[in-house]
Amino acid sequence: MAQRIVILGGGTGGTLVANRLRKSLAGEATEIVVVDRDDRHVYQPGLLFVPFGLATVDEIVRSRRAQLHSGIRFIEAEVDHIEVDGDRVILADGTVLEYDTLVVATGAVLQPGETEGLADLGHLRRVHTFYEPNGAAALGAALSAFEGGRLVVNMIDMPIKCPVAPLEFGFLADWYFQERGIRDRVELACVTPLDSAFTKPVASERIGGLLSEKGIELVTEFNTGEVDDAGGRLVSYDGREVAFDLAAVIPLHGGAPFITRSPGLGDAVGFVETDQATLQAKVKPNIFAIGDAAGVPTSKAGSVTHFEGEVLVENLLRHLDGQPLDASFDGHTNCFIETGFHKALLIDFNYDTEPLPGHFPGIAGLPLLKESRLNHLGKLMFQWFYWHVLLPGRDVPGLGSDMPQRGKERVSA
Ligand SMILES: Cc1cc2nc3c(=O)[nH]c(=O)nc-3n(C[C@H](O)[C@H](O)[C@H](O)COP(=O)(O)OP(=O)(O)OC[C@H]3O[C@@H](n4cnc5c(N)ncnc54)[C@H](O)[C@@H]3O)c2cc1C
16 A cells, blocks of 8 residues: 655755655655645745845745645645544644654744743834744844944744854844944844853854954853843843843744644654654654754754755655664754854864864865855855755765764864
């Protein structure tokens, strides 16, 4: 009997897995079904550029359906829950979708309502988020009307998608106000719950140094309990305050709410409990998870989702063939960090190796942890790569899922 693979989520992970599977299973009767609530695929790294007038929302959104290879069925619907024991997905309109194998690729959701003062995010006067299209556009309008004062960027708590994006926002704000000739009238601050600029020491030292060179204050160990729009204050749980005239906030993140409604599938915040090396869900062997939805100890990033895709597809095929899984996902993460003035840093790391200086993917490659124009071009090129290589599920010679060891300089902070 023909098998059915259901993929929940038609974003980065769902799309690339569906396309890779379609190619691997060409000529076989296996049905591949992708479910997503809408047909708007947002290139999320582009949201960073919207507030600074460097991209528009329209330029970074395409049809989801159009990214899927022919032979993949797309259902536009909201997932309500999964009946894990019965191998069934229940959609919000009551439709029942049976599966043989399931991939959860439903990403992370923003949870502004979990922080006092942010429940109305989207309707606040001087607090916005660039983590979704409307917020990014509103922040753009607020920035262009900003004539001076204190601008803060605050990540409420980890985990968040692309943990370096708030730092990039700070660097781009420095560039933006210099371009407008009013940098001397603007105070910039990055407010983080971490004890330094990044989660790992060598990168923290380098990025922290750059923030300080550019006159961007770094406020650490700040656990925001309240965002006071009217009063222009962030208030931490331990009573500290950071004043602002304009704030870019990154709300708390959690997994898609249906995960919590699906018995045994998720952890306390709704991410799928997943084996970090095979990407198989812990609850049942015929379920896999990818991308931001997966509860694995790596960054929530498109690059991670890309690298996971190779291992997940291999393991899903092995599962269908009754073979042992390949426990090879090493947590590989690779991110460009835009630093303004047409330059960027690049970091490359995995579960065991922190971001180190050197070159990627080998000694003659892009500089790591060092500002360069080449990295900035890489960041810009990534959008083309996303639509034309990553989503279609094409292999890139020399760029596999394993983190390259060569080219890295073993230093300590
Ligand atoms: C501002 C910003 C900047 C970023 N910059 C970078 C960067 O420079 N580099 C990088 O690598 N990554 C970056 N990222 C992160 C990257 O975009 C994500 O990690 C990546 O898109 C995750 O892919 P995903 O498939 O897990 O989730 P998504 O692409 O978010 O897809 C999840 C899908 O699930 C659907 N869904 C959820 N719940 C349901 C439901 N109940 N029913 C139906 N459908 C549902 C959603 O509609 C969505 O389409 C950035 C993210 C942001 C927000």
